[in-house]
Amino acid sequence: MASGTKQIKHITVLGGGLTGLTSAYRLAQLVKSSRQSGNPSSALHPEASITLLERSARVGGWVHSRRRWMELPEGIKDDLGVHGKVDVVLESGPRSIRPRGSKGAAQMLKLLQDLDLTKAILPVPLDHPSAKNRFILDLRNHKLVKLPSSVIDALTLWLRRDGRGSGILKGFLRSILLEPFRSKKRLDAKVPSTSKLAVLETQINDTSVDNLVRRTLGPRIADSLISSMVHGIYAADSRVLSVRSTFPVLWDALQARGSLVLGLLRPARSVRREDAARAEKEAWESLGGDMNAQRKTWSIYGIRGGVETLTKKLEEEIHKLGVDVRVGQTIGKLEPTDDGCRVSLSSGATLDTTMVVSTLSPAVLADLLPSQHSLPNLSYNPATSVGVVNLVFPIPPERIHPPGFGYLVPRTADSSIFAQSEALQMNPNPDGIIGVIFDSTSMTGVEDSPLIASHFTKLTVMMGGPHWSTYPSDPFSSASPAIPIPQSSELAAKAMAHLRKVFPSVPEPVLTESHISKNCIPTYLVGHGQRLHQLHKHLGSSAWRSKLVLVGSGYGGVGVNDCVGMAEQAVENLNIAWSEAPSSTSSCITGLERWKEWD
Numbered sequence: 001m002a003s004g005t006k007q008i009k010h011i012t013v014l015g016g017g018l019t020g021l022t023s024a025y026r027l028a029q030l031v032k033s034s035r036q037s038g039n040p041s042s043a044l045h046p047e048a049s050i051t052l053l054e055r056s057a058r059v060g061g062w063v064h065s066r067r068r069w070m071e072l073p074e075g076i077k078d079d080l081g082v083h084g085k086v087d088v089v090l091e092s093g094p095r096s097i098r099p100r101g102s103k104g105a106a107q108m109l110k111l112l113q114d115l116d117l118t119k120a121i122l123p124v125p126l127d128h129p130s131a132k133n134r135f136i137l138d139l140r141n142h143k144l145v146k147l148p149s150s151v152i153d154a155l156t157l158w159l160r161r162d163g164r165g166s167g168i169l170k171g172f173l174r175s176i177l178l179e180p181f182r183s184k185k186r187l188d189a190k191v192p193s194t195s196k197l198a199v200l201e202t203q204i205n206d207t208s209v210d211n212l213v214r215r216t217l218g219p220r221i222a223d224s225l226i227s228s229m230v231h232g233i234y235a236a237d238s239r240v241l242s243v244r245s246t247f248p249v250l251w252d253a254l255q256a257r258g259s260l261v262l263g264l265l266r267p268a269r270s271v272r273r274e275d276a277a278r279a280e281k282e283a284w285e286s287l288g289g290d291m292n293a294q295r296k297t298w299s300i301y302g303i304r305g306g307v308e309t310l311t312k313k314l315e316e317e318i319h320k321l322g323v324d325v326r327v328g329q330t331i332g333k334l335e336p337t338d339d340g341c342r343v344s345l346s347s348g349a350t351l352d353t354t355m356v357v358s359t360l361s362p363a364v365l366a367d368l369l370p371s372q373h374s375l376p377n378l379s380y381n382p383a384t385s386v387g388v389v390n391l392v393f394p395i396p397p398e399r400i401h402p403p404g405f406g407y408l409v410p411r412t413a414d415s416s417i418f419a420q421s422e423a424l425q426m427n428p429n430p431d432g433i434i435g436v437i438f439d440s441t442s443m444t445g446v447e448d449s450p451l452i453a454s455h456f457t458k459l460t461v462m463m464g465g466p467h468w469s470t471y472p473s474d475p476f477s478s479a480s481p482a483i484p485i486p487q488s489s490e491l492a493a494k495a496m497a498h499l500r501k502v503f504p505s506v507p508e509p510v511l512t513e514s515h516i517s518k519n520c521i522p523t524y525l526v527g528h529g530q531r532l533h534q535l536h537k538h539l540g541s542s543a544w545r546s547k548l549v550l551v552g553s554g555y556g557g558v559g560v561n562d563c564v565g566m567a568e569q570a571v572e573n574l575n576i577a578w579s580e581a582p583s584s585t586s587s588c589i590t591g592l593e594r595w596k597e598w599d
């Protein structure tokens with residue numbers, strides 16, 4: 001290595017969630033191969049060491065699969081022919097993974113292959129009810145309305161005006177068909193209440209998901225379908241969420257063709273899109289065996305034993321690769337030094353390191369930085385908290401709910417459809433339920449014993465999210481009053497009160513487990529990409545240059561594939577930068593490279 005180039009002798013990963021564990025794993029593999037190949041020109045020292053610091057007593061972050069023992073009903077024998085107990089897996093975090101849609105999805109499957117977890121994959125085929133039956137709740141009557149799963153499905157629902165297609169999704173197909181004709185008019189319309197918003201939109205080249213859909217597909221779709229979908233991915237209010245950061249395909253379609261439908265049917269060609277498609281294709285082709293062919297037949301997949309099987313395996317592997325994993329570590333301060341960074345722990349200990357990869361939430365990171373080294377925009381976005389209630393009932397699922405993935409609950413307040421309903425003089429969703437997952441029918445095989453699937457029903461009720469949040473500083477929000485966050489001991493009763501309205505025959509649960517995941521999903525407010533671009537530029541030109549890399553759900557995507565994808569991409573970019581000619585000026589990796597396009 002040429003003299004004058006900083007050698008990477010020690011890397012500290014902050015945070016032991018999925019992003020932190022994946023980053024540490026791939027970095028440790030790089031060190032191992034650098035040691036084996038002995039590449040003298042690499043900036044990565046062949047004896048470099050890695051430390052992972054985690055605040056809580058366990059690694060895994062929001063991925064948490066709890067195993068609980070359950071009494072079998074009288075007369076039922078388990079696999080060993082003994083009457084007794086079976087164990088059930090209760091997920092309080094993510095439980096299903098998408099095998100398509102992004103490079104991250106391919107990188108996730110590659111990670112599972114590399115960790116020798118292929119056999120633990122639980123595929124859910126495309127024709128499974130879980131893939132076809134997703135519902136939203138009509139709050140006027142607490143009936144489930146099936147969401148169309150394809151164009152044919154939408155047509156059938158539309159033609160069959162038998163009450164089911166005429167409820168909350170009435171006019172769905174009509175809105176889509178008329179959108180190209182209406183969009184231009186709506187986009188040009190001057191709506192007084194949105195004039196401040198219109199100015200902002202042009203300044204920051206972004207708008208809210210709700211605003212874009214409302215002006216193109218109309219208020220009905222914005223209030224029902226889109227508000228619920230946003231609940232089911234971001235647990236957030238679609239009126240404050242940046243469309244360009246969360247559904248860029250909608251933004252691009254509208255920019256390119258002046259119509260969502262036309263833009264989606266005939267996407268405009270762009271170098272960025274083609275590069276991304278090529279990178280994704282390569283990632284899929286890099287999968288070993290016939291995994292790439294197989295995954296095309298799956299709608300989603302799970303992991304035997306729960307998603308924590310993955311984080312536990314990552315933990316095991318990084319131990320083997322020599323990563324120093326320290327749990328129960330509270331960080332007090334992070335500051336740049338001449339040679340790298342200094343991490344000060346609340347215990348008083350300090351750690352000098354060449355580079356920090358932070359997977360902490362941006363707001364938590366902001367609190368660690370001394371004022372003279374603060375970074376822009378880290379505290380801008382709020383994060384939403386979700387109440388998760390796992391329930392197990394002593395009867396099979398067909399006696400409680402229809403087969404399918406689950407249902408989402410749309411927004412109630414300010415909704416034009418709901419405002420007309422007399423039934424809504426009273427709040428139909430007083431506890432702020434956002435969705436219910438039918439765990440038993442959305443995925444089987446998570447537990448070892450088949451008795452769980454045949455004799456019990458597992459459901460997860462999710463509440464809170466936007467209902468527990470206010471966005472006082474956001475110009476796009478209509479500051480609707482939030483429900484105060486309850487105690488976790490109150491959640492199970494609230495979940496049951498809700499379920500009884502939707503499934504009157506639901507029995508008492510035999511097992512419940514409630515948790516509040518505080519600030520678990522960041523809400524990317526309008527202009528998120530522009531703020532990350534500023535942050536990227538600042539990192540490259542300040543005392544933090546080449547010392548701090550930012551990854552994780554706080555920045556570029558909230559799904560498990562996004563977290564793995566960001567970690568993989570950051571380590572891939574670091575590897576390229578470390579192998580580059582020492583004179584190269586392009587070798588500052590921040591983790592935020594993809595936001596460059598927001599220039």
Ligand SMILES: C=Cc1c2[nH]c(c1C)Cc1[nH]c(c(CCC(=O)O)c1C)Cc1[nH]c(c(C)c1CCC(=O)O)Cc1[nH]c(c(C)c1C=C)C2
Pocket residue numbers: 096097098134135229231232233234235405406407408434435436437462521558559560561
């Ligand atoms: C009710 C709350 C939530 C449910 N799931 C999530 C929340 C906050 C988290 C989540 N769901 C999805 C993602 C995206 C990542 C990915 O897997 O690609 C995240 C972070 C996927 C998703 N889930 C639903 C939809 C419509 C989507 C979008 C992509 C897709 O089509 O797969 C539906 C859905 N989510 C929840 C329920 C009850 C539900 C029901 C229909 C729970």
